[in-house]
């Protein structure tokens with residue numbers, strides 16, 4: 001038996017909006033959102049203590065293994081105020097657990113649009129970090145009420161007094177208003193739940209208006225087809241209705257409607273302010289788009305809700321199946337993942353070296369890595385991903401504009417100007433490391449925008465940096481130069497004209513498209529030298545000599561050679577006259593020449609993976625720590 005929910009959830013009618021509180025938990029990564037969510041599930045009784053496991057809401061294997069939240073989750077929990085003059089008041093809480101990593105900011109902003117309030121969770125041993133700020137700004141943009149909460153007060157290193165000051169300084173108010181909790185021990189969590197009901201406002205909507213619900217997430221389930229998560233703004237959607245998607249006008253039969261608590265539970269209807277799911281039996285993933293408005297076919301709304309801004313991919317990489325016959329499976333898998341993930345973008349491409357594949361756009365390297373891992377695990381595919389790159393815009397001298405998502409498509413003609421995307425990066429660091437952070441940012445072509453002291457020993461540095469300079473190992477470098485104390489957040493800030501060149505890698509005189517890269521002129525030489533050296537170690541010796549060249553246009557900037565395995569053709573030629581030996585050697589040379597002309601260099605698959613996957617030369621996948 002699942003624990004009894006508030007009767008509204010299962011009754012044919014909907015819950016009284018005055019009793020609903022929709023809220024999100026926002027925090028810097030690892031400050032303990034998922035753990036706090038676990039305690040709430042336990043305290044509200046929606047999860048049986050025997051079934052409780054850590055990070056209950058992180059359902060994907062990858063999420064659990066890495067201890068990070070990738071997808072947002074919405075859970076309905078009943079709560080009755082325990083203390084104070086409103087004790088006994090019953091409420092229905094819809095909690096939305098959101099991811100913390102900078103790549104997934106768009107998930108956070110989508111979820112927050114479905115809330116009235118946000119818990120700003122800060123680790124009491126760490127204080128405010130870069131994503132604390134970024135998420136706070138997102139919440140403020142959505143006009144949410146904020147409850148500041150200090151977590152992990154059970155830690156000996158916790159300094160709640162100090163950080164309560166910092167938080168109060170940031171959002172205004174009294175340090176004493178910061179609620180102190182431990183997601184681990186549960187201390188303070190019942191009080192926090194009480195305060196959620198007291199401080200957050202109930203949703204406002206017109207119960208009599210035609211129904212309008214916002215799709216804030218949509219997932220493909222192998223057994224049930226597409227499951228669509230909605231928050232109702234106006235009106236009522238009941239299980240007997242036929243629903244209409246406002247962007248396409250498509251009408252669907254409702255097979256099931258319900259709430260997540262934390263498993264799916266059927267309900268009779270969803271009313272104003274409620275958060276729940278719809279199942280229509282739609283199998284095509286594109287028919288239930290995140291950001292679309294759902295209405296009722298018999299009495300449709302006329303005006304759709306303001307949708308979400310589509311997240312724009314920031315980093316591109318080619319994904320190729322190692323076994324060419326897997327290509328259709330890869331397409332199908334990408335189609336399915338795309339439903340969960342509006343930010344994933346892909347189109348077919350062919351590479352001379354790697355065959356048929358897809359050029360895919362991602363939000364960042366972690367996103368790339370996760371999609372790739374999901375494709376390999378959930379869809380059983382073996383993939384190669386090419387070196388990630390950002391999107392460039394080139395203006396040619398004859399007035400054409402070319403958008404380059406793949407370096408091998410970089411125009412060869414005369415180029416007037418090339419633009420590269422930039423980001424506005426915020427680094428929070430203790431005072432002692434300001435010099436180290438500045439040195440790193442300057443080395444990555446950054447320009448300082450400003451610097452502020454958040455408290456006596458915590459500094460906020462703001463830089464404009466080319467995106468291409470931070471997608472590789474910037475974060476690792478930042479962490480190692482600041483002994484792990486600095487944190488980073490960034491957002492797109494437009495583009496800038498830069499002195500960029502395309503570096504081609506030629507194997508045996510033939511350019512290999514998958515190795516081409518666009519780099520800043522000052523860094524082209526180093527790039528060329530390092531990739532040539534890497535390939536020399538990765539490609540086994542062949543029967544003939546293989547030159548590896550890095551070139552800008554026709555100018556070679558670096559060269560390595562893989563020496564031939566010289567077969568000893570004279571081994572069986574004892575004594576004899578010199579002309580015979582010479583003849584044999586000539587023949588061998590000719591053979592080599594023929595190989596050079598017609599032969600192709602055999603590049604082992606691993607070489608592609610290792611050379612392409614990271615610029616550090618360690619053979620690890622991009623972004624892998």
Ligand SMILES: Nc1nc2c(ncn2[C@@H]2O[C@H](COP(=O)(O)OP(=O)(O)OP(=O)(O)O)[C@@H](O)[C@H]2O)c(=O)[nH]1
Nearest residue numbers: 029030031032033034035068069100152182183184
């Ligand atoms: N001592 C102590 N540790 C905690 C507490 N809350 C969380 N942790 C630990 O902090 C780490 C991060 O916690 P999570 O709940 O996974 O953090 P998160 O913010 O959800 O992380 P993301 O999902 O990746 O954004 C885990 O190792 C937790 O066990 C707490 O109150 N006390």
